[in-house]
Amino acid sequence: MTTFTVNGRSHALALDPRTTLLDALRDHLNLTGTKKGCDHGQCGACTVLVNGVRVNSCLCLAAMHDGDEITTIEGLGSPDRLSALQAAFVEKDGYQCGYCTPGQIMSATALFEELKAGHPSYVSEGLDGATMSDAEIAERMSGNLCRCSAYPLIREAIAMAAEAEE
Amino acid sequence: MRPFDYERATSLHDASERMSDAAAIIAGGTNLLDLMKIQVMTPSRLVDISRLDGLDRIDDHDGGLRIGALVTNTALATDPRVRAGWPVLSRAILAGASAQIRNKATTGGNLLQRTRCPYFYDTAMACNKRAPGTGCSAQGGSGRMLALLGTSEDCLAAHPSDMAVALAVLGASVEITAPSGELRTLPVTQLYTLPGNRPDIETDLKQGEIITAVVLPAPRPGTAQTYRKVRDRASYAFALVSVAAVVLMDGDTIAEASLAFGGIAPRPWTDGSVNALLAGAEASDESFARAAAQLVPDSAPHPETEFKRPLLRRTLIATLREATGLAGRVDTARSL
Ligand SMILES: Cc1cc2nc3c(=O)[nH]c(=O)nc-3n(C[C@H](O)[C@H](O)[C@H](O)COP(=O)(O)OP(=O)(O)OC[C@H]3O[C@@H](n4cnc5c(N)ncnc54)[C@H](O)[C@@H]3O)c2cc1C
Ligand code: FES
Ligand code: FES
DSSP: OEEEEETTEEEEEOOOTTOBHHHIIIIISOOTTSOOSSSSSSSOTTEEEETTEEEEGGGSBGGGGTTOEEEOGGGTOBTTBOOHHHHHHHHHTOOSSOTTHHHHHHHHHHHHHHHHTTOOOTTOSSSSOOOOOHHHHHHHTTTSOOTTOOHHHHHHHHHHHHHHHO | OOOOEEEEOSSHHHHHHTOOTTEEEESSOTTHHHHHHTTSSOOSEEEEOTTOTTTTOEEEETTEEEEETTOBHHHHHHOHHHHHHOHHHHHHHHTSSOHHHHHHOBHHHHHTOOOOOHHHHOTTSOBTTTSTTSOBTTTTSOOTTOOSSSOBTTBOOOOOOSHHHHHHHTTOEEEEEOTTSOEEEEEHHHHBOOOTTOTTOOBSOOTTOEEEEEEEOOOOTTOEEEEEEEOSSSSSSOOSEEEEEEEEEETTEEEEEEEEEESSSSSOBOOHHHHHHHTTOBSSHHHHHHHHHHHSOSSOSSGGGTTHHHHHHHHHHHHHHHHTTSSSOOEEOOOO
């Protein structure tokens, strides 16, 4: 049995050891907001938060996350109560087909926390921390590909939500 | 994925005991699971060490640091001591993969990640590393990601790690624990073996040995440190060529220089004769060109890696301009 919490609710699942966290969420818990793009860590469509930290759920074995707290796009907001980032993506039209969007939003949600914690990126001027900028957003979001290439509006949506947060 | 038994190790000793030819250790899983999905790696048992106590700590050690094998790439790159004392390590890690992968990737797993040679990944192709004795499809195949130095007739693959290049330039060592509990340490550069006629053997690790830590020697305050990575897109791609530099200046003269290179060899590449040429030299494009001439081979082992010769030369020169203060910016190591 593997037991973990998803969006605040505890689940106990009997799984084949090969089951990834992504497949557990989609196929066993019917939480299909998290998408499978490449299944190889290359696209970011499957991004979720594990204990508050963003990871690619396609490269996680569910069994290795016993006891962990998982947050998916379904846990961020609901259609009538969108998170600031969800609202900003709608406002800025930060997508075309929308397939990468849940991963983009989960990733950006974590990005805000990482910036607040003072994490630098490869493009930061110094290593003591960084402030939000277009270059920082592009670098920090590089693990999320968008086949429709909505990148400019994705970055605008993230910048807008960041401003709203301040 | 082929079926496997999943076992969570309760101690290091327990993990060693569970190891066999058919078993694999799983830490972050970001490389192993990727390769298991395409059946390039087919262990019948996974030994999960990710919950072992104490291996996720970074401790002060002999003036430097002892980094547990389970410390994540993110935790290492953002550790305040690492950012201050060994900035090239933070930069190199941050130049690799994506935030999501760095959150999961561990120090031990990063060192032992497998090559990105496309023929290693394709089980329909010959590959001496994946299937010993089958041949090397890269010979006569396409070769953009292949190595320039340290290759053999039997294997042209490059080691993909960015972190390992910074560890090499910093003179770090790897702490290895044997099944008996005995410890040994090896300089990072000696962890890896060159392919020769056994490309399937990649490291000095013996059956059941586990990497338990990486040890960083004391920091060198005042050194300029930089990691320059050239790749096919601006971010989230493996290095075609990368250069890590730690340089101590004395006025306009290079007092000491230590360099390491990524994307060009089966292991993080170092060449003491290049460092020696730079020591005492004036910081100038002429000195940098001499260093590049010393490093870059006269020919490439594969026609499609020919471009890496001028690329390596130019990247080395550009990195030295930064590290000696002639151009751009660098991070300067501080005392802790
Ligand atoms: C899309 C993508 C892009 C990437 N880009 C980059 C990049 O630009 N630069 C870069 O450097 N890396 C890159 N990576 C690779 C990434 O850094 C590695 O996958 C990661 O560091 C591996 O760490 P892990 O803990 O997940 O290893 P695992 O997958 O758990 O293990 C890797 C190997 O090491 C063995 N192992 C793990 N820990 C130990 C130990 N303590 N002792 C003995 N054996 C052990 C395992 O058995 C396995 O064979 C990328 C990966 C992906 C998927
Ligand atoms: S589906 Fe996980 S990264 Fe693409
Ligand atoms: S909106 Fe279509 S993939 Fe990003």
